[in-house]
Amino acid sequence: MNQKWFPYTVASCAAVIVFLGLSHINLLFNGIKILGKYFSPVITGLILAYVIHPLVAFFERTILSKIKKEGIKRSLAILLSFLVILLFIAVLMLALIPQLVDSVSTFISNLNGYASSLEELLNKFSASASHYNINLSGITSRINTFLSQFTQKLPTALSQIINVSAGIGQGFFNFILGSILAIYFLSGQDKLLAGTTRLLKLYIKSPTYEKMGDFWNTSNDILKRYIAGDILDGLIVGIVNWIFMIITGMSYSVLISLFVGVTNLAPTFGPIVGAIFGSFILVLVNPMHALIFLIFTIVLQTIDGYIIKPKLFGDTLGVSAVWILVTLVVGGRMFGVAGIMLAIPFAAIFNFSYQEWIQKKEAQVASKNESSKED
Template identity: 35%
Template structure:
């Protein structure tokens, strides 16, 4: 006798089994999160050359495309696409190397000179600190302190010396590890350059292969949605990263020109610090300004005060004029979500997370918003946020639109 299966209850049973299985996987992942995170870290470290190669290819791709368009207009169809791609790829790397060489040829010597000057002045600063301490001791007659107090001070001083000695002793293996990591980093970077060359040479083929595999495994509408999301993510990332790099370059140049105009010391070193840290939204100006002010404070305290005022004005110019003109609304995030993304991804990935956290969270935010709006439309509900606000407490919007003047 053939058993009578109820399709409804079979479906419920399947869903129940799937829910239990997924729940078990989630619980196991939470319990073993440190091990899973360690395995992920090892896996990412293995893929480091490929990640570097992809990043280099992503950065150099616009330059390659521009050179290809220019060469295509100059040569027409006289060159095969493969030959043109090889020529343009060689020109791309030549242009990049020339630009970087000129930049470092101008910047590095001045930075080395500034660092050397600071190192030479350190003994003088230490002598000044020692003289200041002696003046304090003489002024407040600290030589006549009780014996027990002097013993406590000497004991604390000995503890500090032993701590410093211990730190220096423990630093030896760390120096060895740092040397190995630098060597590994150089090798990974060389491999990354080679991988980026292959990626740029065959970028259309890689894209077609990925699309082919996706269409073989996933329904076509889903594939198209994934491609749309990828294109949107590319626009957000490329717009933010290129705009932020250009903005930081302009701020660094303006800082250098302003410091030279006011004859402030260590102009190149401080301008590089300000320009590089300006890449990080919101927190970058403070990260760059604090060590720069400390450097000037050790040399000329009054100049440090003027520099703090100068940087404040420069960042106001950047935040209100230069940044909005270059970046516009490339991410679509409010200030709250920008700070949130920098804090979260910065704690997870460090400085790299603070830089890529904003465009990455912008993509996540956009996907969540699109999903929410799609679900609301299916339910026949409005998609504007203001429609869900309380009538007693409506949203505080921007400036209201100007009412047209009535004709008399």
């Protein structure tokens, strides 16, 4: 090992292994996806347990605080948490599903009329523009072709959506299994944490273990605050959008507002997708409403970005726009929708880890400079 050739050989072998790993990284991701299919109920259960745990802890601290037996307290807290979530989902479905079904059926039945009206409007606009020597015939013909193809392909697309019901059923079955596993994870939380703690302390030194604990607590606080704030922010944006559309008399207020609220959960690109979807539906019904909707969306997203979100998140997620964009692209490519949804909290975790590391390095350099000056 003391020979000169040995470290060069080890470094060369390590470089070859890294090169092979990077060149076959697609195989690694495919393997992760295959494992994810097998372990999807377990992963779903862990995620549900993590999301529901704050509600369980809230019930344990407040309503059930006088119960002395921890097992009974935890079981009742889990039961109350699931009942509250199921009640919320039931109320939401009863309130929204009838209106959504009515909106979708009305939109599909009137689609041909909407398309023809928009074509007439575009032709009139092109004719009036020709008086000023502006040729818009190419643009209007392309839009008309798109509308005719859209109206023809929509029924086929709906039939294809119906054909994937088996996949939806399988996903629902995995969700039910995940919910059952979440109940077991929550009820056995203390034992799981105690076993994990004992295992980690056997192989990790105490200072390193304490640093890992501090890192997890900070990351946990960022994730929980982001998830709760993002859901509340999407709810606020959806309700405000629905109230505005009701006041202005716009069509399909429930359908568009629900889509805007859901897409608002995804950072950066979500509001753009919601605005495009709402404008596309409204421009078929009333182009003026589409223009008003776009203006209102810009105003609402400006207020949301500069007032609502800073109030909800505070300074916990103070991450630069560059890092957010990078994590959005990389997270979306690697993990799909989940990577996009969790891009900002992971960027925040990376940001605070980097700041902590660089502060320690600066402190070490400063102490070395002071010691060298004394010498």
